[in-house]
Amino acid sequence: MQLSGANILMECLLEQGVDTVFGYPGGAIMPIYDALYSYSDRIRHILTAHEQGASHAADGYARTTGKVGVCFATSGPGATNLVTGIATAYMDSSPVVFITANVGEDLIGKDSFQEVDIVGISMPITKCNYLVRDVAGLADIVREAFAVARGGRPGPVLIDIIKDVSFATAAYTPLPREEHHIGGRLGALVRRASHDLGAPEPDQGDIDLLAEMIAASEKPLVICGGGVVRGRAEAQLMEFALRIDSPVAITVMGGGGFPGRNPLATGMIGMHGTQASNHAADRCDLLIAVGCRFSDRVGLQFKTFAQNAKIVQIDIDRAEINKNIKTDHHIIGDAGQVLARLNEKLPQMNHTAWKEEVFFFHTETIYDDCADALTPKQVLSAIARILPPHTIVSTDVGQHQMWAIQHFRFDYPGQLLTSGGFGTMGFGLGAAIGAKAAKPNEVVLHITGDGGFRMNCTELATEAHYNLPIITCILNNGTLGMVRQWQSLLFDGRHSETTLDRGPDFVKLAEAYGLHGKRVTCVTELETALQEALTCGTGYVIDCAIDADEMVRPMVRAGGHITEFLVD
DSSP, X not given: OEEXXXXXXHHHHHHTTOOEEEEEOOSXXXXXXXXXHHTTTTSEEEEOSSHHHHHHHHHHHHHHHSSOXXXXXXXTHHHHTTHHHHHHHHHTTOOEEEEEEEOOGGGTTTTOTTOOOHHHHHGGGSSEEEEEOOGGGXXXXXXXXXXXXXXXXXXXXXXXXXXXXXXXXXXXXXXXXXXXXXXXXTHHHHHHHTOOSSOOOOOHHHHHHHHHHHHHOSSEEEEEOHHHHHTTOHXXXXXXXXXXXXXXXXXXXXXXXXXXXXXXXXXXXXXXXXXXXXXXXXXXXXXXXXXXXXXXXXXXXXXXXXTTSEEEEEESOGGGTTTSSOXXXXXXXXXXXXXXXXXXXXXOOOOHHHHHHHTTSOSSOOOOOOSSSBOHXXXXXXXXXXXXXXXXXXXXXXXXXXXXXXXXXXXXXXXXXXXXXXXXXXXXXXXXXXXHHHOTTSOEEEEEEHHXXXXXXXXXXXXXXXXXXXXXXXXXXXXXXXXXXXXXXXXXXXXXXXXXXXOOOHHHHHHHTTOEEXXXXXXXXXXXXXXXXXXXXXXXXXXXXXXTTOOXXXXXXXXXXXXXXXXX
């Protein structure tokens, strides 16, 4: 059948099972939005307050569901407003297809109104990107984009469609998604793009060697990284950890890949890692990192990291092997597949003495209670008591992010939504919107700080309009807390431009959007607000007053040895 490019795009989205798109219209993308109007009974569009909010919402949707998120934006500033969201998805391996429109063919390269080379701009922060100038190739490009986004190590892909293509017509033949594979019609395209649609097959010899290394180990440590979450390999990792009877440390991106309440869990590892995790990394004789890229926030001092251990890395992306930490052995492959084959070869082991050595150290920071003011620990403990244990949690970036990851126990992939690699302030509310749109029956909690919340608070309008009852909890210390902490510890207390002695009144802001809000200064008030938030049926903003000098503990200096705590 003959269809316009805009309608071909809609049909291809339906082929992919897309039911929700986040975006913001504009001039060059109007033909696509016009086509969307006729598909509104099959594809829901959520109009955000800003393109960056749409990018984070699509990302949050993808992380929550494991599906590919979709985001629309127009040309020029609409496209460039996506860049932070694209980079956020790229650093955390989140599968999102970003679809932008550009000016007409006769205006390309002439500095036309709202023209920008978004393909060139986004090239370093996408798995693959396309400028579509011929409607005949549009359908296969869209199919390839989705296959690349979800295949292998997931990540963002961008399709930029010039305006002429949206209007032009071409023959469209439906192609079921199960035929979107290398051996089918997409084969030539995928080979041209040099992208694997699936995970590389792990080498059996590599698996056999690791089994031998595990058998010889007396002090094994497993690190659960983001690859376990992205690959939904939690069941295989659980069986593996129980079989080898090993403590399990968890990276920020690994939250939910291994249950935080499990007796083998040592908590977060790295700069703000627990004493148990960091000391285990320093004392183990075999460190097995699953889906972990050893970022500087985990490895810290690369030369001395796990200096007493043989280091093994299991990762789907060959480019991550030996990039930061030199390994003694590695296996390239999907985490779930590698662990499943490894589990078949392993007997039940016992490492009681090693576990006693590791769990001598704290798996959670001990914070003092305070009768005069709320502490972060009191806030998070109250949330944990009152909200359901399966609550989905999104965060912004800063002290509140670390406190949340330290004190909550994430039990399943997609429960924690946080910007771990790029550290994007403003990520949290957009991600929460994406999560609530995907899982309307789940409680969604957005934990943020007053600095981070200012960057995305306009998305309260989106939350209110679409009746997405998200609970936002602001740990309000009147400062850019993490920067202030570093200034206090490393810059002799010179707090340069980190004091946020300004509006808005967050409760009044919530009310202005038609939501509920309450400022709390003690645990009793907080508990009452949380109960109201669970039952009021609308979004709810809780402004928690905490002290400006509260610190995230423990903390290791950037580039320091993993057990040399600056504060503990």
